Structure formats: C-alpha cells, structure tokens
Amino acid sequence: MELDVAFARSQFPAFQTAQTRDWIFFENAGGSYVPATVIERLQRFFVEHKVQPYGTFALSQRAGEEMDESYAAITALINAGDDEITIGPSTTLNLYILAQSLRHLLRPGDEVVVTNQDHEANVGCWRRLSEHGVLMREWRVGKADGELDITGLENLISDRTKLVCCTLCSNLVGTLNNMNAISEMAHKVGALVVADGVSYAPHVIPDVQTLGVDFYAYSTYKTFGSHQGVLWGSKDALRQTEGQGHFFNEEKSRYRLNPAGPQHAEIAALAGIAEYFDVLYGHHFGDAKGSLHERATKVFELVSEHEARLANILLDYLKGKSNIRLLGQDHAETGKRASTIAFHARAMPSTHIAQKLAEHRIGVGSGHFYALRCVEALGMDPEDGVVRVSMVHYNTVEEVQKLVGVLDAILAGEG
DSSP, X not given: OOOOHHHHHHTOGGGTSTTTTTSEEOBGGGOOOOOHHHHHHHHHHHHHOOSOSSOSSHHHHHHHHHHHHHHHHHHHHTTOOTTSEEEESOHHHHHHHHHHHHGGGOOTTOEEXXXXXXXXXXXXXXXXXXXGTOEEEEEOOOTTXXXXXXXXXXXXXXXXXXXXXXXXXXXXXXXXXXXXXXXXXXXXXXXXXXEEOTTTTTTOOOOTTTSOOSEEEEEGGGTTXXXXXXXXXXXXXXXXXXXXXXXXXXXXXXXXXXXXXXXXXXXXXXXXXXXXXXXHHHHHHOSOOSOHHXXXXXXXXXXXXXXXXXXXXXXXXHTTOTTEEEOXXXXXXXXXXXXXXXXXXXXXXXXXXXXXXXXXXXXXXXXXXXXXHHHHHTTOOTTTOEEEEXXXXXXXXXXXXHHHHHHHHHHTTOO
C-alpha cells in the first residue's frame, strides 16, 4: 500500500485556494500547512466560546473541554502519561524554561554536553548555564558532512556530565541520530538527555516511553497544527525539575513549566492534528483499530516510505553534481534520513538560488535556519548559509521533479 497523496492534499484548504494552490511549498521545516480539522477547531473556539476556560458557565466549560480534548490527543499521539506533557508557546521557550527548571541540579564544575549541529533552541539555553560555573562540552559535527559521530560523544562524557542535549534530527543535515545509543551512554553516568524533536516529529510518530530520552520537545506548527510547542518529560525526570510558574500551580503539570500559561485557542485546535491522522488512517486502513498512537504510527509508515521516495529524487540529482556540497547522507532510507535536504552551490549564493526558484513559484528556504554553529563549523558563510528543501507527506513526485528541472537550469545559469 502507498500513501494516497491526492487524498491527503484534499484535506488542506491551502491546496484549494487561489493564493497558494499554484505554489510548490518546500519550506515545511519552517512551518507546515494546516488541515481543515485544525482550522475548523480554531475558528470554532474563536467564534463560539472565546472566553476564559474552566469556569462555571456553559461557554467557559465548553472552552475547557476543547482544550482537554487537545491535551488528551497530543498525550495519546506520542504515548505519554497524562501528567507528562507541557504545551507552551514554542519549543524555544519550552527548552529555555526547562533549562531554568534544572539549574538547581547543577554545581560549578558540572558538565553539560551540547552539539554544534542543533538548532540554537537546544544550545543557547544550556550555554547560559555557564554563567553559574557549569562547564560546556561541545559535541562537534564532522567538517565534511555535518554528521555527529557517536565516538565524539563517548570522548566527552565523564562522571561530571549531568546533561546531554542534542537533536533527534538536524534541521539542516537531516540524519536521524541514534538516540538509544546516545541515551544509553549518558545514563551510564547518571546524566539526563534532552532531545530536540522539532525536525523529527513531522516525519516520525515517536513512542516517548521507548525513545530512551528524559525530555522530548517538538513544535506543533511544524506538524500540521497551530503555533505551540510540546515538552514531554518522563515521570522520573519531571520530579527533578523545579516549577517555573506561579507557586500555587507547582503541582499542576500543565502550568508548572509554562509560566506564560496555556494559550487557549491554539491548544484547543491541536486535537485536529490527531483527527487528521485518523482521517488518513480510515481512508487507508478502514475502521479504527488500536490506540491513537498505534493508528498514527501505521499511517506514518506509509508517510516515511513516500517521503524517502521524494527525497531520493532530489538526492540522486544533487549527489551527481560536482559543484554542489550536500549535507548529510546522499540516500534516504526510512528510519535513517528525513526528507529535509540542505545543500550549498560552490559558485552561486544560496539566496540567489532561493530567489530564482521563487520566480518559478517554488518556495524553499535559504540561510542558517538558527543552526548557525553548524553552518560555521562546515566553513560556509553564515549570512548566505545553505538552500534547504524540506518535504513532507503532502508533497508529490511531480513537484520534486519540477524542482530538479528548474534547479538544473538555475545552476547552469539558464533559470
């Protein structure tokens, strides 16, 4: 069975509107399109009961119920426990708050491992702890391909290591890092593992109970939802955090690591993500069976195969070009590489390529994408950075083929 991409696209109003339907959208890693199931929930909340939730009157109670639906849906989707997730405004803020909540565990001379591959969200908040005498150890990428070698981590970890912070999948390199091996190494010395899943979550439905990490964070606006960030922590790991919200919310899992408080409408819309995945499940497999997590996982088996097919069309083209520097693996396989592909043309600015593609109504990104340290480590101009083509399941073979044709003409000076 293959993913029915036409059916998936039919669920997204963006592909039906005059403003966007003629565009090929390959900047999904910056934020994905949103299905009707999410839009309808967001609109309903704003129109029918945009009031303070969890009050005594009916509209307020309904607002709270819709938020509860979303908390339950996100929890079930990643197989989390009821009191293990925080939904905050963004992953960047969630990780910053998490860093502050763990600061009390650290003493001068303790060590934290960060990478120079990650988005700055999972680097900067930890590096700030050096202000308190905590030592930073940088796990560095290979200068040729941007990959993280597990032996590099092995050489950094010691009995002074308290935290290991790294990405499940780089937003530039695209390789899925081996979190089980990383976590096993860290846990042997008693260190906690903080995993940034922002560039992983659009392509894989994780089971957080078997992921091996202590904290997992991702962004729902990059996984077909409204602009929120989900932070999961294991029960043992969460017990080690200090609440960062109002003192009277210390025992409330939704608030203790979210000092801003839940954003009502945006959270209420998130149940639409799970609803959309179930629509895909029903179309491909029939009547609902098993848990939401199991159904979504089955859908994403089809998604992964489709995305690998898309990625390999572009990778096969790029790896044959001597004037192109490709980041990460040059072949996509399910479970090894995401369909986020970054490259640098040796004789042409990345911004120029992105601009020329835009003239053909093909949207890609260029720059460092908040992975400035990675771009610098690879010896590239951080102001120009790379071209990033980020594909998800609603992209088509025909779209990638058009991209390759137009890109070939641009690189030849004809586009």
